[in-house]
Amino acid sequence: xxxxxxLLHDTLNxxxxxxxxxxxxxxxxxSGVVNLGAEGMMLVAAIAGxxxxxxxxxxxxxxxxxxxxxxxxAAIFGVLVIWLNTNQYxxxxxLSLFGTGFSAxxxxxxxxEKLSERxxxxxxxxxxxxxxxxALFKQHPMVYAAIALTVALAWFLYRxxxxxxxxxxxxxxxxxxALGYPxxxxxxxxxxxxxxxxxxxxxxxxxxxxxxxxxxxxxxxGWIALALTTFATWRPARVxxxxxxxxxxxxxELFLQNQGVEVxxxxxxxxxYLATIxxxxxxxxxxxxxxxxxPASIGKPFFPGG
Amino acid sequence: xxxxxxxxxxxxxxxxxxxxxxxxxxxxxxxxxxALLGKDPLRGLYIFLIEPVKSLYALNELAIKATPLLLIxxxxxxxxxxxxxxxxxxxxxxxxxxxxxxxxxxATPSTGGWFVIAVLLAGVVGGMLWxxxxxxxRDRFNANEILVSLMLVYVAGFVLNYxxxxxxxxxxxxxxxxxxxxxxxxxVPKLFTGFRVNAGVIVALVAVLLFWVLLFRTxxxxxxxxxxxxxxxxxxxxxxxxxxxxxxxxxxxxxxGLAGGLEIAGPLGQLTPYVPAGYGFAAIIVxxxxxxxxxxxxxxxxxxxxxxxxxxLAQSRLGLPKSLTGVFQGLLLFTLLAxxxxxxxxxxxxxxxxxxxxxxxxxxxxxxxxQKGA
Numbered sequence: 001x002x003x004x005x006x007l008l009h010d011t012l013n014x015x016x017x018x019x020x021x022x023x024x025x026x027x028x029x030x031s032g033v034v035n036l037g038a039e040g041m042m043l044v045a046a047i048a049g050x051x052x053x054x055x056x057x058x059x060x061x062x063x064x065x066x067x068x069x070x071x072x073x074a075a076i077f078g079v080l081v082i083w084l085n086t087n088q089y090x091x092x093x094x095l096s097l098f099g100t101g102f103s104a105x106x107x108x109x110x111x112x113e114k115l116s117e118r119x120x121x122x123x124x125x126x127x128x129x130x131x132x133x134x135a136l137f138k139q140h141p142m143v144y145a146a147i148a149l150t151v152a153l154a155w156f157l158y159r160x161x162x163x164x165x166x167x168x169x170x171x172x173x174x175x176x177x178a179l180g181y182p183x184x185x186x187x188x189x190x191x192x193x194x195x196x197x198x199x200x201x202x203x204x205x206x207x208x209x210x211x212x213x214x215x216x217x218x219x220x221x222g223w224i225a226l227a228l229t230t231f232a233t234w235r236p237a238r239v240x241x242x243x244x245x246x247x248x249x250x251x252x253e254l255f256l257q258n259q260g261v262e263v264x265x266x267x268x269x270x271x272x273y274l275a276t277i278x279x280x281x282x283x284x285x286x287x288x289x290x291x292x293x294x295p296a297s298i299g300k301p302f303f304p305g306g
Numbered sequence: 307x308x309x310x311x312x313x314x315x316x317x318x319x320x321x322x323x324x325x326x327x328x329x330x331x332x333x334x335x336x337x338x339x340x341a342l343l344g345k346d347p348l349r350g351l352y353i354f355l356i357e358p359v360k361s362l363y364a365l366n367e368l369a370i371k372a373t374p375l376l377l378i379x380x381x382x383x384x385x386x387x388x389x390x391x392x393x394x395x396x397x398x399x400x401x402x403x404x405x406x407x408x409x410x411x412x413a414t415p416s417t418g419g420w421f422v423i424a425v426l427l428a429g430v431v432g433g434m435l436w437x438x439x440x441x442x443x444r445d446r447f448n449a450n451e452i453l454v455s456l457m458l459v460y461v462a463g464f465v466l467n468y469x470x471x472x473x474x475x476x477x478x479x480x481x482x483x484x485x486x487x488x489x490x491x492x493x494v495p496k497l498f499t500g501f502r503v504n505a506g507v508i509v510a511l512v513a514v515l516l517f518w519v520l521l522f523r524t525x526x527x528x529x530x531x532x533x534x535x536x537x538x539x540x541x542x543x544x545x546x547x548x549x550x551x552x553x554x555x556x557x558x559x560x561x562x563g564l565a566g567g568l569e570i571a572g573p574l575g576q577l578t579p580y581v582p583a584g585y586g587f588a589a590i591i592v593x594x595x596x597x598x599x600x601x602x603x604x605x606x607x608x609x610x611x612x613x614x615x616x617x618x619l620a621q622s623r624l625g626l627p628k629s630l631t632g633v634f635q636g637l638l639l640f641t642l643l644a645x646x647x648x649x650x651x652x653x654x655x656x657x658x659x660x661x662x663x664x665x666x667x668x669x670x671x672x673x674x675x676x677q678k679g680a
Contacts, residue, residue, distance in 0.1 A: 036452070040636075080640075084310070084647040089391060089452070090594065094639035097587055101632020108627040215629070220460050227453045266468035273457040277443070284448040303312075 007248075007255050008135035012143055015240075015247030017205050019146040021225035022232070022239045023153060024070075024197025029229055030157065031190035032170040032297035036092025037077055039222030040099020041195055042202035045069045047107040049203025050213045054113045059207055063142075066203025067196040073099065074195020078188045085301040100216065110213040118211055140208050142200075146240070149197075153236040166190060170295030173302040183302060198222070220273060227276050231283040233293035242279075249275045310651040320649040325595050325606065328642035335637055345624050353623060354616030354634070364615070366501040370573055371611035374399070374565035376510045378589035379607060380517045381561030383598040387521070389534040390554040394440060394455025395562040396586025397462035398433040402563025404466060405432025406570040407474070407485055407577040410492040417491040425492050426567045433563015434556050436462065441555040445548060451555070463582060470579055485577040494571045506568040511604075513561070518600040530554065562586060584632070588614075591639045610635065 021038055028035050035041075049066035053059060077095050080086045126137040157163040166186065168176045173183045205221070206213055224246060232238035253268040261268075284290060333351065340350035358364050378395050385392040406429035413421050436458060443449040470483040479486070494504040521527040533540040533550040540547065565585065574581065592610050596603030617631030 076640075080644055084644060084651075086643040086647060091640075091643050093393065093590060094636060094643055097591065098633070098636025098640060100587075101629055101634075101636045104629035105627055105633050108629065220456070223453060223456050227450075227457075230450070230453075264468050264472060266464040266471075270461050270464045273460045277449070277454055277457050280449045280453055281443055281447045284450065287448045290448075 003255070003258075005131050005134040007251055008131075009138065010251045010254070011244055011248040012135070012139055013209060013247070014250045015244035016140075016143045016146045017201050017209055017221055017243075018225050018228060018246055019150070019240050019243035020142075020201035020204060021198045021222060022228040022243055023146075023149055023236060024194035024201070025226055025229045026153070026194075026232075026234055026236060026239055027166075027190050027197070028194035029298055030166055030170045030234060030295055031187045032173060032295055032300070032302070033078070033081060033187055033191050034088050034092060034299050035074065035077060035095070035191060035194060036089055036226065037073065037095025037099060037222075038092075038198050038226055039218055039220065040096035040103075041070045041073050041198040042099075042205065042218045042222045043103035043216070044073060044099045044106075045199035045202030046206035046217060047103045047110065047213055048199075050113070050115070050206040050211075051106075051110055053115045053207050053211075054110065057116050059119075062207045063200055063203045066199040066201075066207075068199065070199020070202065071192050071196040074191050074198070075188070077195070078191035082184050082187050082191070082302070085303070088299050088301075096222070104215045107213050107215060111215070113213065115207065115211045118208075140204075142204055142208065146243075150236045150240040157236065167295070170297055173297050177302075177304050183304065187302070198225075201225070224272065224276050227280055230290070230294075231279050233283075233290070234295065246272055246275065309654050310647070311654045313650055313652050316649050320645075321597065324645035324649060325597065325602070325642060327645040327648075328595070328638060329609070331641040331645070332634060332638045335641075336634060339630075339633070343626060345626065350620065350624065350626075353619045355612060357619055358612040358615040363501065366498075366503040367615055368608065368611045369503045369507045371614050372607040373506045373510045374569060374585045375589050375592050375610055376603060376607040377513055377565040377568070378558075378562045378585060379592035379596060379603045380513055380600060381558030382589055382593040383596070383600070383603060384517070384521065384527075384530060385554040385558045386593060387534045387598050388530045388550045388554040389537070390551055391452045392437065392440065392455055392555055392558050393452050393590065394436070394457075394459045394586070395558060395589055396582060396584065397455065397459035398436045398559045398562035399566040399586045400459075400462040400466050400582050401436040402429035402433040402566025403570050403574075403577060403581045404462075404469065404566075405429055405435075405563065406567035407488070410488040410570060411474070411485065413489045413492050415489065417489070419491055419495075421491045422494055422571050425571050426494075426564060429563045429565075429567020429570065430560045431563065433559040433561070433566065435559070437555040437559020437562070440559075441552050444555075445551060459586070466577070466581060467579055470577055474577065476576075483579050487576045488570070492571055493575065494568065502573060504572050506572055509564075509568065514600045514604055521600065526553070562589075588635055591635050594639060595642055609638075613638075 021042060025035065025038055045066035048069035049062040052065035053062035073095060077091055080091050081088050121138065121140050123137040126133060129137070157167060165176065165181055169181065169183050169186050177183045202218065205218060210217065228239060228242045228246065232242045250272045253271050256263070256268055257265060336354070337347040337351060340347040358368055378399065382392060382395055406425045409428035410425045439458060440451050440455045443454050444451045470485060474485045476484055476486045494506055496502065496504045497507065521531065529540070529545040530550050530553065532543065533545055533547055537547065569581070570577065588610055592603060592606045595609065596606035613631050613634050617628045620626040620630055621628045
């Protein structure tokens with residue numbers, strides 16, 4: 001019982017990291033821009049958040065720093081891709097490579113550092129319920145924030161005017177432009193917000209999930225988040241569920257090790273990555289399904305004025 | 307204000323100048339970075355740009371570093387030209403090293419010197435196998451090759467880890483995660499006594515020639531390029547996109563695997579957890595900076611090697627972290643992509659558009675026909 005409650009708790013925890021990043025990428029891709037730099041942004045945000053946490057002792061400032069770092073990198077990416085029309089995939093890759101190198105460089109002094117005593121959060125009363133209590137009500141506020149964000153994003157995309165405009169820009173920027181909407185500015189806004197969310201995800205990783213800094217600690221979660229957006233067919237609720245699913249797979253590794261399963265640890269560590277491949281294969285099989293749900297202008301450069 | 311204007315034709319001059327422009331901007335940014343870190347910028351630049359080419363020994367080290375970058379980038383150039391985004395070259399490099407090690411471990415003191423060929427071939431097979439998985443999943447299930455190849459990089463890392471910590475660990479190695487040091491018969495012969503550079507450099511240069519011929523003098527190469535530049539035209543011409551996919555991935559996997567094999571049969575001499583040195587990712591930058599052209603790639607591989615060696619020197623001489631190399635490499639790619647805009651666009655100084663009042667009522671349009679002698 002205890003073990004299962006723990007597993008659930010950790011699944012939500014791990015899933016939150018992916019959720020923020022994937023939701024950010026969802027906003028990005030809904031506007032038609034693919035930002036492959038998620039991994040780089042998360043790494044830089046992780047070190048920015050960790051360093052801020054070490055120096056100021058404030059978690060919230062750390063989150064702000066992470067969001068800021070992500071937004072800044074995304075803005076640079078956005079200007080290159082939206083105004084200079086550089087290849088979105090190559091530029092995103094460049095961002096990832098840069099972010100990997102820069103975070104390793106900036107993080108050198110922080111590998112032995114520790115954050116202040118980590119607070120324990122719990123909702124009084126509800127936290128004492130059996131099973132559900134520890135699983136659902138002893139979480140960091142950001143876990144609830146991720147759920148709230150999903151709901152808000154779903155409402156925004158499907159029930160608000162601005163969400164409609166965003167989706168329009170993603171489906172047909174030419175039409176949106178013809179209607180007078182500032183396509184490039186909307187895309188930049190989407191990219192920057194997406195970057196900020198990736199930044200929050202990175203900061204959450206280094207400040208809450210594993211409160212330390214190690215070079216490369218994001219370990220591919222940025223890429224998994226990108227894959228997640230695709231197999232959740234760009235819908236917020238599905239993204240959140242997918243994020244928890246993958247969080248669960250990651251936790252399974254530790255759970256199985258604790259239970260003394262006789263498999264070499266490396267094979268268990270491979271699980272999240274193999275799972276990503278498997279799900280990708282399953283979803284992609286039906287190319288029409290993907291095409292129908294994908295924002296039509298993803299990856300394509302937009303030239304106002306023809 | 308500055309405006310970007312589409313050029314009627316892509317500029318050939320900028321095509322070749324943009325990598326240089328990108329390098330110049332990177333150097334400037336690097337100077338600022340050195341100054342911010344409290345180090346003498348000129349000294350920093352000297353260490354990164356001059357020292358790696360200053361002496362024969364330095365050149366020899368440069369060649370050793372450039373070989374794997376060159377080989378992998380050649381394969382990636384074919385891939386990117388065909389619009390196949392193989393980002394997982396690092397994983398293919400690791401598998402190449404693993405397969406090469408597996409064969410190298412079979413050598414006994416009585417094995418002949420020809421054995422190194424088997425080691426290298428094993429590397430090629432390993433890389434091709436890993437890339438083949440990506441090709442299969444893309445071909446049969448339409449799975450995005452960027453994500454699959456990347457996930458496989460992490461998987462490859464774990465496979466390597468498992469092997470060197472487990473079944474392949476040298477029993478006499480004091481419990482360090484490493485295989486035995488491979489015998490001399492598995493090693494590529496060195497070119498000059500006293501220097502570490504080996505025949506791998508020759509292999510790389512031959513590869514440059516072969517790839518140039520493939521891309522620019524064969525029908526197959528032509529098909530690959532058209533497939534990337536104008537997929538609809540390629541389909542119309544009957545070029546098989548499926549064959550292009552497999553060719554591109556197997557070829558780049560083979561090259562990455564060969565690079566891994568050469569490292570095992572050369573500078574490394576054994577399998578350790580430190581085999582993944584990021585060459586697979588750096589090679590992406592090498593390929594782009596080299597304009598996806600075999601000759602350009604030679605130069606950009608040399609440039610990237612200078613960054614690697616410069617980073618190592620900066621660590622020992624200036625006390626800067628080695629990861630500085632990664633920062634420069636990323637910066638270079640960024641600036642290159644930005645500079646590439648100038649190939650297709652001109653920068654023009656345009657005055658801000660002001661609202662133009664309608665010159666005259668609409669009637670003149672209707673009135674004009676009388677002039678045409680209706």
